[in-house]
Amino acid sequence: xxxxxxxxxxxxxxxxxxxxxxxxxxxxxxxxxxxxxxxxxxxxxxxxxxxxxxxxxxxxxxxxxxxxxxxxxxxxxxxxxxxxxxxxxxxxxxxxxxxxxxxxxxxxxxxxxxxxxxxxxxxxxxxxxxxxxxxxxxxxxxxxxxxxxxxxxxxxxxxxxxxxxxxxxxxxxxxxxxxxxxxxxxxxxxxxxxxxxxxxxxxxx
Amino acid sequence: xxxxxxxxxxxxxxxxxxxxxxxxxxxxxxxxxxxxxxxxxxxxxxxxxxxxxxxxxxxxxxxxxxxxxxxxxxxxxxxxxxxxxxxxxxxxxxxxxxxxxxxxxxxxxxxxxxxxxxxxxxxxxxxxxxxxxxxxxxxxxxxxxxxxxxxxxxxxxxxxxxxxxxxxxxxxxxxxxxxxxxxxxxxxxxxxxxxxxxxxxxxxxxxxxxxxxxxxxxxxxxxxxxxxxxxxxxxxxxxxxxxxxx
Ligand SMILES: [Fe+3]
Numbered sequence: 001x002x003x004x005x006x007x008x009x010x011x012x013x014x015x016x017x018x019x020x021x022x023x024x025x026x027x028x029x030x031x032x033x034x035x036x037x038x039x040x041x042x043x044x045x046x047x048x049x050x051x052x053x054x055x056x057x058x059x060x061x062x063x064x065x066x067x068x069x070x071x072x073x074x075x076x077x078x079x080x081x082x083x084x085x086x087x088x089x090x091x092x093x094x095x096x097x098x099x100x101x102x103x104x105x106x107x108x109x110x111x112x113x114x115x116x117x118x119x120x121x122x123x124x125x126x127x128x129x130x131x132x133x134x135x136x137x138x139x140x141x142x143x144x145x146x147x148x149x150x151x152x153x154x155x156x157x158x159x160x161x162x163x164x165x166x167x168x169x170x171x172x173x174x175x176x177x178x179x180x181x182x183x184x185x186x187x188x189x190x191x192x193x194x195x196x197x198x199x200x201x202x203x204x205x
Numbered sequence: 206x207x208x209x210x211x212x213x214x215x216x217x218x219x220x221x222x223x224x225x226x227x228x229x230x231x232x233x234x235x236x237x238x239x240x241x242x243x244x245x246x247x248x249x250x251x252x253x254x255x256x257x258x259x260x261x262x263x264x265x266x267x268x269x270x271x272x273x274x275x276x277x278x279x280x281x282x283x284x285x286x287x288x289x290x291x292x293x294x295x296x297x298x299x300x301x302x303x304x305x306x307x308x309x310x311x312x313x314x315x316x317x318x319x320x321x322x323x324x325x326x327x328x329x330x331x332x333x334x335x336x337x338x339x340x341x342x343x344x345x346x347x348x349x350x351x352x353x354x355x356x357x358x359x360x361x362x363x364x365x366x367x368x369x370x371x372x373x374x375x376x377x378x379x380x381x382x383x384x385x386x387x388x389x390x391x392x393x394x395x396x397x398x399x400x401x402x403x404x405x406x407x408x409x410x411x412x413x414x415x416x417x418x419x420x421x422x423x424x425x426x427x428x429x430x431x432x433x434x435x436x437x438x439x440x441x442x443x444x445x446x447x448x449x450x451x
Contacts, residue, residue, distance in 0.1 A: 023309025
């Protein structure tokens with residue numbers, strides 16, 4: 001027997017279940033007085049640099065029914081393309097921007113909303129520039145492992161055409177599932193389809 | 206400042222055969238909520254190799270004490286008092302410091318404090334059911350609670366969840382984001398649970414079962430369970446094929 005590599009296995013994922021909001025957004029679920037605010041509910045303040053945008057959308061199952069028990073998180077760069085992360089080595093990101101948002105969705109409709117800024121461009125490992133994008137992560141009852149996807153902007157056509165990741169999608173008609181649609185100035189709609197003909201492209205990254 | 210002891214490559218790809226598959230008919234809700242097309246596999250980029258930072262300043266002194274964080278003054282939640290502790294580490298065994306651990310669970314009777322909860326077990330006015338903490342410099346976390354009760358749920362006509370605690374974890378990078386559940390050593394319901402059984406192998410399921418740790422227990426007070434959590438690791442690449450490494 002050769003030596004062992006001793007890598008540990010990742011802990012297996014389990015569904016977030018129907019009560020994920022108790023643990024992740026307790027104020028939203030009516031458990032008040034524990035946390036001052038639900039984590040991820042506020043991403044910016046009046047001093048944050050960059051163009052204000054809002055992103056809204058729904059998460060739909062294979063029958064086209066919107067989920068009301070999902071939790072959606074986003075992670076993005078600041079206006080200069082820097083991440084508010086200890087792992088960011090290229091410079092200091094905007095101290096007035098967290099880059100991370102979490103939405104439990106609306107109680108009645110299940111729709112999520114994020115009040116954020118338009119992210120700056122971020123380099124791909126080979127030095128090419130990625131089109132402005134926002135990382136999405138979706139968990140819910142019935143989702144066994146959290147789903148990763150990305151939002152790109154419909155008014156960034158030139159950047160999208162050059163994007164190293166979008167260009168990897170062979171079935172070009174599916175590319176549309178990653179593009180948020182501008183509804184009015186600064187307001188984008190991004191629907192996520194877990195299954196079916198409009199199934200969103202999910203990433204294993 | 207570069208910490209040369211830390212791996213710097215991209216994240217090791219998830220072993221999808223180790224995790225539960227998205228579609229698992231034994232867990233009925235997964236049937237219409239599982240993507241059916243192949244995931245797009247790509248190496249991680251900066252967007253996945255970075256992740257949010259949480260400050261100790263957001264954490265209240267009772268956030269990791271579920272016995273008291275929703276209790277009236279001088280009172281505490283009803284149930285068997287437990288301490289749950291362990292290490293959050295990556296696949297290289299490196300403890301992950303200052304990472305946010307969020308937990309939620311049913312009360313001792315198996316009832317959640319939630320509008321949609323239908324189980325007839327009673328609410329405990331002194332139990333909220335959620336908590337959080339940041340790991341210490343070596344990646345350790347701990348919290349105090351009550352042993353959650355098993356509960357029935359609508360799937361088959363007589364399916365019961367084993368006692369469990371839900372865990373949400375961040376690590377250092379969004380690529381490591383994970384939600385999972387902790388089970389308790391010796392619970393016969395573990396092996397009958399359709400959600401547990403979405404996990405393909407017995408070995409992987411055992412990774413989610415916390416052993417009783419009498420040595421960490423507090424005599425005449427609290428039983429302890431140890432639950433270590435492993436998040437994805439980075440590749441240890443000394444020669445990375447990135448332009449700055451030419
Ligand atoms: Fe549960």
